[in-house]
Amino acid sequence: MDGTKIIKGSLSLVVLQLLQHNKRMYGYEITKAVKEGSKGKTKITESALYPTLRKLLEEGLLETESEIVDGRERKYYLLTRKGVKESDNKLIAMQEAIISLQRLLKYKLGHG
Amino acid sequence: MDKIILSEEQLIALEKFIQKRGIKEPDVIAEILDHFACKVEELMTEYPHNNFETAVRRAHQSFGTTGFRTLAKAYEDGLSNEIWHVYKHAALDTILSPKILLILSIGFVANPFYKILAQLFTYNNWLTPKDCLLLILISILLLWRITMYIVLNNSFGNLFSFTKKNRPQNLWQLKVGRVFSLSSISILIGQFMIPNTFNINGMAIVCSVLITMELFCFSAHEETIRCIVALYGAKHLTS
Numbered sequence: 001m002d003g004t005k006i007i008k009g010s011l012s013l014v015v016l017q018l019l020q021h022n023k024r025m026y027g028y029e030i031t032k033a034v035k036e037g038s039k040g041k042t043k044i045t046e047s048a049l050y051p052t053l054r055k056l057l058e059e060g061l062l063e064t065e066s067e068i069v070d071g072r073e074r075k076y077y078l079l080t081r082k083g084v085k086e087s088d089n090k091l092i093a094m095q096e097a098i099i100s101l102q103r104l105l106k107y108k109l110g111h112g
Numbered sequence: 113m114d115k116i117i118l119s120e121e122q123l124i125a126l127e128k129f130i131q132k133r134g135i136k137e138p139d140v141i142a143e144i145l146d147h148f149a150c151k152v153e154e155l156m157t158e159y160p161h162n163n164f165e166t167a168v169r170r171a172h173q174s175f176g177t178t179g180f181r182t183l184a185k186a187y188e189d190g191l192s193n194e195i196w197h198v199y200k201h202a203a204l205d206t207i208l209s210p211k212i213l214l215i216l217s218i219g220f221v222a223n224p225f226y227k228i229l230a231q232l233f234t235y236n237n238w239l240t241p242k243d244c245l246l247l248i249l250i251s252i253l254l255l256w257r258i259t260m261y262i263v264l265n266n267s268f269g270n271l272f273s274f275t276k277k278n279r280p281q282n283l284w285q286l287k288v289g290r291v292f293s294l295s296s297i298s299i300l301i302g303q304f305m306i307p308n309t310f311n312i313n314g315m316a317i318v319c320s321v322l323i324t325m326e327l328f329c330f331s332a333h334e335e336t337i338r339c340i341v342a343l344y345g346a347k348h349l350t351s
Contacts, residue, residue: 027143028150046147046175047182054190066142070117072149073142 007034007042011052013094014044016061016079016087024065024076027053053077061086116156118149122164126152129168135180140187144180148172202335211331216324 007014018033019025025033027049034044056062061083065076079087118126123145130144151171156162162170172179206212 026146028147047178050143050183051186051189054186058190058193069146070149071120072123072146074146075143 007038007044010094011044011048012056013087013090015049015052015056015077016083016090019062019077019079020084020087024078026074026076030077056083059086114157116153118153122152123149125164126168129172130180133180135184137184137187140180140184143187144183147183148175203332206328206332206335212328 014034015030018030018037022033027046030053031044031046031049034042053062057064057077061080062077063080065078067074067076126148127141127145130141130148135141135144148171151174152164152167155167155170156164159167176182
Protein backbone atom coordinates (compact mmCIF):
# COMPACT_ATOMS: atom_id res chain seq x y z
CA MET A 1 0.00 0.00 0.00
CA ASP A 2 1.41 3.39 -0.94
CA GLY A 3 1.21 6.57 1.10
CA THR A 4 -1.11 8.22 -1.44
CA LYS A 5 -4.22 6.65 0.09
CA ILE A 6 -3.24 7.82 3.58
CA ILE A 7 -2.59 11.34 2.34
CA LYS A 8 -5.84 11.39 0.36
CA GLY A 9 -7.65 10.43 3.55
CA SER A 10 -6.19 13.53 5.15
CA LEU A 11 -6.74 15.82 2.19
CA SER A 12 -8.61 18.44 4.24
CA LEU A 13 -5.64 18.77 6.57
CA VAL A 14 -3.20 18.90 3.64
CA VAL A 15 -5.16 21.70 1.98
CA LEU A 16 -5.58 23.65 5.23
CA GLN A 17 -1.88 23.36 6.05
CA LEU A 18 -0.79 24.34 2.53
CA LEU A 19 -2.96 27.43 2.71
CA GLN A 20 -1.69 28.26 6.17
CA HIS A 21 1.88 28.25 4.92
CA ASN A 22 1.26 29.89 1.55
CA LYS A 23 -1.46 32.45 2.45
CA ARG A 24 -3.47 31.86 -0.74
CA MET A 25 -3.43 29.31 -3.53
CA TYR A 26 -5.48 28.36 -6.57
CA GLY A 27 -6.70 24.87 -7.42
CA TYR A 28 -4.00 23.91 -9.87
CA GLU A 29 -1.31 25.29 -7.57
CA ILE A 30 -2.54 23.02 -4.76
CA THR A 31 -2.31 19.89 -6.93
CA LYS A 32 1.21 20.95 -7.98
CA ALA A 33 2.24 21.65 -4.39
CA VAL A 34 1.09 18.18 -3.27
CA LYS A 35 3.00 16.56 -6.11
CA GLU A 36 6.17 18.58 -5.54
CA GLY A 37 5.91 18.50 -1.72
CA SER A 38 5.78 14.70 -1.78
CA LYS A 39 8.56 14.55 -4.39
CA GLY A 40 6.17 13.10 -6.94
CA LYS A 41 5.03 10.25 -4.70
CA THR A 42 1.54 11.65 -4.18
CA LYS A 43 -0.80 13.07 -6.79
CA ILE A 44 -4.23 14.40 -6.03
CA THR A 45 -6.78 14.46 -8.77
CA GLU A 46 -9.19 17.28 -9.51
CA SER A 47 -12.06 14.96 -8.65
CA ALA A 48 -10.67 14.66 -5.11
CA LEU A 49 -9.47 18.22 -4.64
CA TYR A 50 -12.48 20.28 -5.70
CA PRO A 51 -15.10 18.48 -3.58
CA THR A 52 -12.71 18.94 -0.62
CA LEU A 53 -12.34 22.66 -1.34
CA ARG A 54 -16.12 22.98 -1.64
CA LYS A 55 -16.64 21.19 1.64
CA LEU A 56 -14.14 23.45 3.40
CA LEU A 57 -15.82 26.51 1.89
CA GLU A 58 -19.22 25.34 3.11
CA GLU A 59 -17.83 24.80 6.59
CA GLY A 60 -16.60 28.39 6.58
CA LEU A 61 -12.94 27.36 6.83
CA LEU A 62 -12.02 28.88 3.48
CA GLU A 63 -12.91 31.96 1.50
CA THR A 64 -12.13 32.88 -2.08
CA GLU A 65 -10.96 35.89 -4.03
CA SER A 66 -10.83 36.16 -7.79
CA GLU A 67 -8.28 37.85 -10.00
CA ILE A 68 -7.68 38.04 -13.71
CA VAL A 69 -4.39 36.29 -14.47
CA ASP A 70 -3.08 35.55 -17.98
CA GLY A 71 -6.39 36.61 -19.49
CA ARG A 72 -8.63 34.37 -17.39
CA GLU A 73 -10.33 34.45 -14.02
CA ARG A 74 -8.38 32.74 -11.28
CA LYS A 75 -9.96 31.80 -7.97
CA TYR A 76 -7.66 31.90 -4.96
CA TYR A 77 -8.48 30.05 -1.76
CA LEU A 78 -7.59 31.54 1.63
CA LEU A 79 -8.06 30.41 5.20
CA THR A 80 -10.63 32.17 7.33
CA ARG A 81 -9.93 32.79 11.03
CA LYS A 82 -11.99 29.69 11.78
CA GLY A 83 -9.93 27.85 9.15
CA VAL A 84 -6.63 28.76 10.84
CA LYS A 85 -7.89 27.38 14.17
CA GLU A 86 -9.24 24.24 12.52
CA SER A 87 -5.96 23.75 10.64
CA ASP A 88 -4.01 23.87 13.95
CA ASN A 89 -6.47 21.54 15.67
CA LYS A 90 -6.41 19.03 12.82
CA LEU A 91 -2.61 19.06 12.76
CA ILE A 92 -2.40 18.35 16.50
CA ALA A 93 -4.99 15.56 16.14
CA MET A 94 -3.04 14.06 13.23
CA GLN A 95 0.28 14.20 15.12
CA GLU A 96 -1.32 12.49 18.12
CA ALA A 97 -2.85 9.85 15.84
CA ILE A 98 0.57 9.16 14.27
CA ILE A 99 2.21 8.77 17.71
CA SER A 100 -0.59 6.43 18.82
CA LEU A 101 -0.25 4.42 15.64
CA GLN A 102 3.53 4.14 16.07
CA ARG A 103 3.05 2.89 19.63
CA LEU A 104 0.37 0.48 18.51
CA LEU A 105 2.54 -0.95 15.75
CA LYS A 106 5.35 -1.65 18.22
CA TYR A 107 3.09 -2.98 20.95
CA LYS A 108 3.97 -6.32 22.48
CA LEU A 109 1.75 -8.20 24.89
CA GLY A 110 3.22 -8.35 28.40
CA HIS A 111 3.31 -11.88 29.85
CA GLY A 112 2.67 -12.63 33.45
CA MET B 113 12.44 27.23 -21.23
CA ASP B 114 9.97 30.11 -20.93
CA LYS B 115 6.53 29.22 -19.75
CA ILE B 116 3.94 29.20 -22.51
CA ILE B 117 0.91 31.42 -21.93
CA LEU B 118 -2.23 30.63 -23.89
CA SER B 119 -3.54 33.27 -26.27
CA GLU B 120 -7.05 34.71 -26.10
CA GLU B 121 -8.13 32.55 -29.06
CA GLN B 122 -6.80 29.42 -27.35
CA LEU B 123 -8.65 30.33 -24.15
CA ILE B 124 -11.86 30.76 -26.14
CA ALA B 125 -11.24 27.35 -27.74
CA LEU B 126 -10.81 25.82 -24.25
CA GLU B 127 -14.02 27.46 -23.06
CA LYS B 128 -15.91 26.01 -26.02
CA PHE B 129 -14.33 22.62 -25.33
CA ILE B 130 -15.64 22.74 -21.74
CA GLN B 131 -19.10 23.91 -22.81
CA LYS B 132 -19.31 21.11 -25.39
CA ARG B 133 -18.98 18.66 -22.50
CA GLY B 134 -22.21 19.88 -20.95
CA ILE B 135 -20.83 22.45 -18.50
CA LYS B 136 -22.98 25.57 -18.81
CA GLU B 137 -22.73 27.35 -15.45
CA PRO B 138 -20.41 30.42 -15.78
CA ASP B 139 -18.76 29.91 -12.37
CA VAL B 140 -18.00 26.25 -13.04
CA ILE B 141 -16.65 27.09 -16.49
CA ALA B 142 -14.40 29.80 -14.99
CA GLU B 143 -13.06 27.41 -12.34
CA ILE B 144 -12.44 24.58 -14.81
CA LEU B 145 -11.02 26.95 -17.43
CA ASP B 146 -8.19 28.20 -15.23
CA HIS B 147 -7.25 24.72 -14.04
CA PHE B 148 -7.51 23.30 -17.55
CA ALA B 149 -5.51 26.18 -19.07
CA CYS B 150 -2.75 25.79 -16.44
CA LYS B 151 -2.48 22.12 -17.33
CA VAL B 152 -2.40 22.77 -21.08
CA GLU B 153 0.26 25.47 -20.60
CA GLU B 154 2.35 23.11 -18.50
CA LEU B 155 2.11 20.31 -21.07
CA MET B 156 3.01 22.68 -23.91
CA THR B 157 5.98 24.02 -21.94
CA GLU B 158 7.24 20.58 -20.86
CA TYR B 159 6.71 18.98 -24.25
CA PRO B 160 7.33 21.67 -26.88
CA HIS B 161 6.69 19.18 -29.69
CA ASN B 162 3.06 18.92 -28.49
CA ASN B 163 0.70 21.16 -30.41
CA PHE B 164 -2.25 22.87 -28.73
CA GLU B 165 -4.78 20.18 -29.71
CA THR B 166 -2.62 17.34 -28.36
CA ALA B 167 -2.03 19.20 -25.10
CA VAL B 168 -5.79 19.82 -24.74
CA ARG B 169 -6.53 16.14 -25.27
CA ARG B 170 -3.91 15.05 -22.74
CA ALA B 171 -4.99 17.65 -20.22
CA HIS B 172 -8.61 16.49 -20.54
CA GLN B 173 -7.55 12.85 -20.01
CA SER B 174 -5.90 13.84 -16.74
CA PHE B 175 -9.32 14.83 -15.38
CA GLY B 176 -10.15 11.11 -15.26
CA THR B 177 -12.97 9.07 -16.74
CA THR B 178 -15.71 11.40 -15.52
CA GLY B 179 -14.02 14.39 -17.15
CA PHE B 180 -15.20 17.71 -15.80
CA ARG B 181 -18.38 16.25 -14.28
CA THR B 182 -16.95 15.59 -10.79
CA LEU B 183 -15.69 19.12 -10.53
CA ALA B 184 -18.97 20.52 -11.81
CA LYS B 185 -20.97 18.32 -9.44
CA ALA B 186 -18.91 19.45 -6.45
CA TYR B 187 -19.63 23.03 -7.41
CA GLU B 188 -23.34 22.46 -8.04
CA ASP B 189 -23.82 20.59 -4.75
CA GLY B 190 -22.08 23.36 -2.84
CA LEU B 191 -24.10 26.01 -4.61
CA SER B 192 -27.37 24.20 -3.99
CA ASN B 193 -26.63 23.98 -0.27
CA GLU B 194 -25.86 27.67 -0.18
CA ILE B 195 -29.02 28.48 -2.15
CA TRP B 196 -31.06 26.49 0.36
CA HIS B 197 -29.57 28.53 3.24
CA VAL B 198 -30.27 31.77 1.39
CA TYR B 199 -33.86 30.68 0.74
CA LYS B 200 -34.50 30.11 4.41
CA HIS B 201 -33.08 33.51 5.31
CA ALA B 202 -34.92 35.26 2.49
CA ALA B 203 -38.27 33.81 3.59
CA LEU B 204 -37.62 34.83 7.19
CA ASP B 205 -36.47 38.30 6.10
CA THR B 206 -39.64 38.72 4.06
CA ILE B 207 -41.79 37.80 7.07
CA LEU B 208 -39.88 40.19 9.34
CA SER B 209 -39.56 43.06 6.86
CA PRO B 210 -42.08 45.94 6.47
CA LYS B 211 -42.86 44.42 3.07
CA ILE B 212 -45.05 41.85 4.80
CA LEU B 213 -47.36 44.65 5.96
CA LEU B 214 -47.80 45.76 2.37
CA ILE B 215 -48.47 42.20 1.27
CA LEU B 216 -51.05 41.68 4.02
CA SER B 217 -52.67 45.06 3.28
CA ILE B 218 -53.08 44.09 -0.36
CA GLY B 219 -54.79 40.91 0.75
CA PHE B 220 -56.97 42.87 3.18
CA VAL B 221 -57.95 45.49 0.59
CA ALA B 222 -58.47 42.80 -2.04
CA ASN B 223 -61.30 41.25 -0.01
CA PRO B 224 -63.98 43.99 -0.45
CA PHE B 225 -62.52 44.80 -3.87
CA TYR B 226 -63.28 41.28 -5.06
CA LYS B 227 -66.82 41.49 -3.81
CA ILE B 228 -67.42 44.81 -5.62
CA LEU B 229 -65.86 43.44 -8.80
CA ALA B 230 -67.98 40.31 -8.57
CA GLN B 231 -71.15 42.39 -8.22
CA LEU B 232 -70.17 44.59 -11.15
CA PHE B 233 -69.50 41.65 -13.45
CA THR B 234 -72.77 39.96 -12.56
CA TYR B 235 -74.77 43.00 -13.59
CA ASN B 236 -76.39 41.14 -16.47
CA ASN B 237 -76.80 37.97 -14.39
CA TRP B 238 -74.79 35.90 -16.84
CA LEU B 239 -72.85 34.32 -14.00
CA THR B 240 -73.31 34.20 -10.25
CA PRO B 241 -71.10 36.53 -8.15
CA LYS B 242 -69.17 33.53 -6.87
CA ASP B 243 -68.42 32.25 -10.36
CA CYS B 244 -67.31 35.75 -11.32
CA LEU B 245 -65.08 35.95 -8.31
CA LEU B 246 -63.37 32.70 -9.20
CA LEU B 247 -62.91 33.74 -12.80
CA ILE B 248 -61.34 36.99 -11.60
CA LEU B 249 -59.10 35.06 -9.25
CA ILE B 250 -57.97 32.66 -11.96
CA SER B 251 -57.28 35.56 -14.34
CA ILE B 252 -55.26 37.44 -11.71
CA LEU B 253 -53.29 34.35 -10.74
CA LEU B 254 -52.58 33.54 -14.37
CA LEU B 255 -51.49 37.08 -15.10
CA TRP B 256 -49.40 37.11 -11.92
CA ARG B 257 -47.67 33.83 -12.76
CA ILE B 258 -46.82 34.99 -16.26
CA THR B 259 -45.49 38.32 -14.94
CA MET B 260 -43.47 36.56 -12.25
CA TYR B 261 -41.95 34.19 -14.78
CA ILE B 262 -41.09 36.99 -17.19
CA VAL B 263 -39.64 39.25 -14.45
CA LEU B 264 -37.51 36.50 -12.89
CA ASN B 265 -36.41 35.08 -16.20
CA ASN B 266 -35.53 38.44 -17.69
CA SER B 267 -33.68 39.71 -14.65
CA PHE B 268 -31.94 36.57 -13.46
CA GLY B 269 -32.21 34.29 -16.50
CA ASN B 270 -29.21 32.00 -16.07
CA LEU B 271 -29.50 31.66 -12.34
CA PHE B 272 -33.25 31.12 -12.46
CA SER B 273 -32.89 28.27 -14.94
CA PHE B 274 -29.88 26.89 -13.04
CA THR B 275 -31.69 26.70 -9.69
CA LYS B 276 -34.79 25.36 -11.37
CA LYS B 277 -32.85 22.65 -13.19
CA ASN B 278 -30.55 21.58 -10.39
CA ARG B 279 -32.62 21.73 -7.25
CA PRO B 280 -36.30 22.07 -8.03
CA GLN B 281 -37.11 20.89 -4.50
CA ASN B 282 -35.40 23.98 -3.16
CA LEU B 283 -37.76 26.28 -5.01
CA TRP B 284 -40.37 25.81 -2.35
CA GLN B 285 -41.77 29.28 -2.88
CA LEU B 286 -42.67 28.33 -6.42
CA LYS B 287 -44.08 25.05 -5.19
CA VAL B 288 -46.25 26.77 -2.61
CA GLY B 289 -47.42 29.18 -5.31
CA ARG B 290 -48.27 26.23 -7.53
CA VAL B 291 -50.30 24.61 -4.75
CA PHE B 292 -52.29 27.83 -4.36
CA SER B 293 -52.87 28.12 -8.09
CA LEU B 294 -54.04 24.53 -8.17
CA SER B 295 -56.31 25.00 -5.17
CA SER B 296 -57.98 27.99 -6.82
CA ILE B 297 -58.63 25.90 -9.92
CA SER B 298 -60.01 23.11 -7.70
CA ILE B 299 -62.33 25.59 -6.00
CA LEU B 300 -63.49 26.81 -9.39
CA ILE B 301 -64.25 23.27 -10.55
CA GLY B 302 -65.87 22.46 -7.19
CA GLN B 303 -68.00 25.58 -7.43
CA PHE B 304 -69.33 24.58 -10.83
CA MET B 305 -69.98 20.99 -9.79
CA ILE B 306 -71.44 21.65 -6.35
CA PRO B 307 -72.97 25.13 -6.28
CA ASN B 308 -73.10 26.94 -2.92
CA THR B 309 -69.89 25.29 -1.64
CA PHE B 310 -68.82 28.70 -0.38
CA ASN B 311 -70.77 31.84 0.21
CA ILE B 312 -69.57 35.07 -1.33
CA ASN B 313 -67.73 36.21 1.83
CA GLY B 314 -65.94 32.90 2.21
CA MET B 315 -64.97 33.00 -1.42
CA ALA B 316 -63.60 36.54 -1.15
CA ILE B 317 -61.53 35.53 1.89
CA VAL B 318 -60.14 32.50 0.02
CA CYS B 319 -59.25 34.76 -2.92
CA SER B 320 -57.51 37.28 -0.65
CA VAL B 321 -55.50 34.60 1.12
CA LEU B 322 -54.43 33.06 -2.18
CA ILE B 323 -53.30 36.39 -3.57
CA THR B 324 -51.44 37.23 -0.34
CA MET B 325 -49.61 33.91 -0.44
CA GLU B 326 -48.70 34.42 -4.09
CA LEU B 327 -47.28 37.84 -3.24
CA PHE B 328 -45.32 36.41 -0.33
CA CYS B 329 -43.87 33.60 -2.46
CA PHE B 330 -42.85 35.99 -5.20
CA SER B 331 -41.30 38.41 -2.73
CA ALA B 332 -39.28 35.70 -0.95
CA HIS B 333 -38.17 34.20 -4.24
CA GLU B 334 -37.07 37.52 -5.67
CA GLU B 335 -35.20 38.29 -2.44
CA THR B 336 -33.46 34.92 -2.63
CA ILE B 337 -32.28 35.51 -6.16
CA ARG B 338 -31.04 38.99 -5.22
CA CYS B 339 -29.00 37.46 -2.37
CA ILE B 340 -27.55 34.81 -4.67
CA VAL B 341 -26.58 37.41 -7.25
CA ALA B 342 -24.96 39.44 -4.46
CA LEU B 343 -23.06 36.33 -3.34
CA TYR B 344 -21.96 35.12 -6.73
CA GLY B 345 -21.71 38.35 -8.68
CA ALA B 346 -23.60 39.48 -11.71
CA LYS B 347 -22.45 36.66 -13.93
CA HIS B 348 -25.84 35.00 -13.65
CA LEU B 349 -27.74 38.04 -14.85
CA THR B 350 -29.07 37.79 -18.35
CA SER B 351 -27.07 40.12 -20.50
